[in-house]
Amino acid sequence: MTDPTPIPDPDGVTDEEIRRLRWQCRRGMLELDHLLLPFLDRDQGYRALDPVRRAEFVALLGQQDQDLSNWFMARRVPEDPRVHELTQHILAVVAAYKS
Amino acid sequence: MPIPTRHFDALIIGAGGAGLNAALQLAGAETSVAVVSKVFPTRSHTVAAQGGVNAALANVLPDNWHWHMFDTVKGSDYLGDQDAIEFMCREAIPTVYELEHAGVPFSRLDNGKIYQRAFGGQSQDFGGDQAARTCAAADRTGHAILHTLYQQNIRAKTHFFDEYFALDLVRDKEGVISGALVLEIETGEPLLIEAKATLLATGGCGQVFRTTSNAHINTGDGCAMTLRAGIPLMDMEFYQFHPTGIAGKGLLITEGVRGEGGFLVNKDGERFMERYAPRAKDLASRDVVARSIVTEVKEGRGAGENADYVLLKLDHLGADVIDKRLPGIRESSRIFAGADPIREPIPVFPTAHYQMGGIPTDRFGRVVIPARYGSEEIISGLYAAGECACASVHGANRLGGNSLLDILVFGRLAGKDIIEYVRANPHRRETDPASLEQAMARLTRWERTGDGVPAHQLKAEFRKCMEDHAGVFRTEEVMAEGYGKLCELRERFKDARLADQSKVFNTARIEALELENLIDVGLAIAVSALNRKESRGAHSRPDYPSRDDINWMKHSLYYRDGDRLDYKPVRTKPLTVESFPPKERVY
Numbered sequence: 001m002t003d004p005t006p007i008p009d010p011d012g013v014t015d016e017e018i019r020r021l022r023w024q025c026r027r028g029m030l031e032l033d034h035l036l037l038p039f040l041d042r043d044q045g046y047r048a049l050d051p052v053r054r055a056e057f058v059a060l061l062g063q064q065d066q067d068l069s070n071w072f073m074a075r076r077v078p079e080d081p082r083v084h085e086l087t088q089h090i091l092a093v094v095a096a097y098k099s
Numbered sequence: 100m101p102i103p104t105r106h107f108d109a110l111i112i113g114a115g116g117a118g119l120n121a122a123l124q125l126a127g128a129e130t131s132v133a134v135v136s137k138v139f140p141t142r143s144h145t146v147a148a149q150g151g152v153n154a155a156l157a158n159v160l161p162d163n164w165h166w167h168m169f170d171t172v173k174g175s176d177y178l179g180d181q182d183a184i185e186f187m188c189r190e191a192i193p194t195v196y197e198l199e200h201a202g203v204p205f206s207r208l209d210n211g212k213i214y215q216r217a218f219g220g221q222s223q224d225f226g227g228d229q230a231a232r233t234c235a236a237a238d239r240t241g242h243a244i245l246h247t248l249y250q251q252n253i254r255a256k257t258h259f260f261d262e263y264f265a266l267d268l269v270r271d272k273e274g275v276i277s278g279a280l281v282l283e284i285e286t287g288e289p290l291l292i293e294a295k296a297t298l299l300a301t302g303g304c305g306q307v308f309r310t311t312s313n314a315h316i317n318t319g320d321g322c323a324m325t326l327r328a329g330i331p332l333m334d335m336e337f338y339q340f341h342p343t344g345i346a347g348k349g350l351l352i353t354e355g356v357r358g359e360g361g362f363l364v365n366k367d368g369e370r371f372m373e374r375y376a377p378r379a380k381d382l383a384s385r386d387v388v389a390r391s392i393v394t395e396v397k398e399g400r401g402a403g404e405n406a407d408y409v410l411l412k413l414d415h416l417g418a419d420v421i422d423k424r425l426p427g428i429r430e431s432s433r434i435f436a437g438a439d440p441i442r443e444p445i446p447v448f449p450t451a452h453y454q455m456g457g458i459p460t461d462r463f464g465r466v467v468i469p470a471r472y473g474s475e476e477i478i479s480g481l482y483a484a485g486e487c488a489c490a491s492v493h494g495a496n497r498l499g500g501n502s503l504l505d506i507l508v509f510g511r512l513a514g515k516d517i518i519e520y521v522r523a524n525p526h527r528r529e530t531d532p533a534s535l536e537q538a539m540a541r542l543t544r545w546e547r548t549g550d551g552v553p554a555h556q557l558k559a560e561f562r563k564c565m566e567d568h569a570g571v572f573r574t575e576e577v578m579a580e581g582y583g584k585l586c587e588l589r590e591r592f593k594d595a596r597l598a599d600q601s602k603v604f605n606t607a608r609i610e611a612l613e614l615e616n617l618i619d620v621g622l623a624i625a626v627s628a629l630n631r632k633e634s635r636g637a638h639s640r641p642d643y644p645s646r647d648d649i650n651w652m653k654h655s656l657y658y659r660d661g662d663r664l665d666y667k668p669v670r671t672k673p674l675t676v677e678s679f680p681p682k683e684r685v686y
Contacts, residue, residue: 016601016603016604019601019603019604019605019606020285020603020604022604022606023138023262023284023604023606023609026138026142026314026315026316027138027142027314027316028138028141028142028143028144028145028146028147028245028314028316029144029146029147029314030147030311030312030313030314030315030348030349030350031350031431031434031435032314033314033315034348034350034435035434037315064141064146064242064246065141065142065146065147065242066146066239066242072434073427073430073431073434074430075426075427075430091434094434095434095437
């Protein structure tokens, strides 16, 4: 089961879109807050994605917290390789910011 | 322009385990029920609970509810109300079976019965051998429970208001709670939801502290609404800290790391726990380890650029042991601390984990306050359940496996009681315009422009102040200084402004409203802690190191008005069995 999520604007990233997504990045697990919110805020994060990838990020936000946590924490690998790539990209962007 | 209004028999604010279990009882009884949740319900913090639910099913080892009750009373350091604890431990059994029938996929034994694991603080035969009492759905118990309850609620046609933020409770002309004013986050428009009964199930307030294991959503909203309604919060000084959270992030690093041979060092590489606890060292009790870490930092021996954490070293265990026995720790540390523990230590600091106190209720979830006729007079039509509530089953410290139990038992019983209440009080209550206006003022104040400190700037300062002055290190001097700073922050917040005046998904405004809640609840913690001059359970004071049953075996009640405190006695008489008298707590 996935949650309802908004559709990104194909023409570019709007402030309203970021605000809307910010609320979708608020999760029940702290580790997800610490990954998704910084990814949304970083220059090389959500705003740097192409429209297809942005749509994939929005779809990712529709996944369940438990699944997201398992994928980020390497307890499981997502079946869809595109999802796996995206989760790895998010980890890399957030890690780069820290260092 | 009039505010749009909806009417229901029952309004539930919060969609975690407590709120959803209450809603399910109500929807099943054909009572119209609305659930307001600021995030999509399955993103509530219950999803993060991994441990399990205690219930004396005796599927693995002999057990009974009376032993469970003994462990809970002892764990509470004798501050828990023994009637509520007896009730919870008895109700645990049917509650777990009800969840099983609803579809929660509990882990199983070979004989098909629910598997039960051993947890700390559990015993057989009143303090004897280890018990096995915790029912779990693998390592995703909270997730399994939350999803099952949500799906059952959808089937039962519970009305969900997803992504609505509750602003404040409202009252009718007689002063009876008539529902709440809420804000649709997407549009920024207010909505009045009137109901014959209102249940607060908004979870904990961990975001009060800078370092916490709680998700960002845990901002004490229900507790703050209660305070603003003139109702006190109970036992708020009892806040459970875990000694080792990832510094600056708060994520828990399990005690198992130290159990496997990991140890703490300061910036000089000194194993400082040898000084504080020469025998137990790194395996000393949680409060001792937490306070030792803070002492090292306060005295300038912290590590890192800001000298504000210590180091948890486990590289000597080797990669094989770390990967085999501590799964997840390496990944957590690499992602959130940027340190691979096979080569480098993990930066750690005590992290705020669980709120034992909250909105005072009886065992049916009814909010009770001291009034003319006694210390526990029921507030008509107002209920609370879950971490935001205090039925007083955890007292001064909570046992592992009892938090999910608390939310499920009292959510369920509150739902059942509301059904009876609505039947006995079938008439709609109309909100007093003055009360509505007061609630609206909470929203409209953020429309003021002009000079003023940006709201978000105060947040970090406030949370740091709470951590430094109302966290694990609690002496008179430290807390009194902190109270002064918090009062000053509260005053400055009155002049805070928002730069973003947009309506659609204005998350800055929601965060400002949350910060107001955090400040109210933070003051409740700070004032209650400053005034309790003893050490009991999670409230540990070096200047009053002993438990004082003569003067302090009583519950604190904090009122927002004038930061006033009152006290009420602990209910030491259980429902059907003999009391457990206070004893020294030895494990």
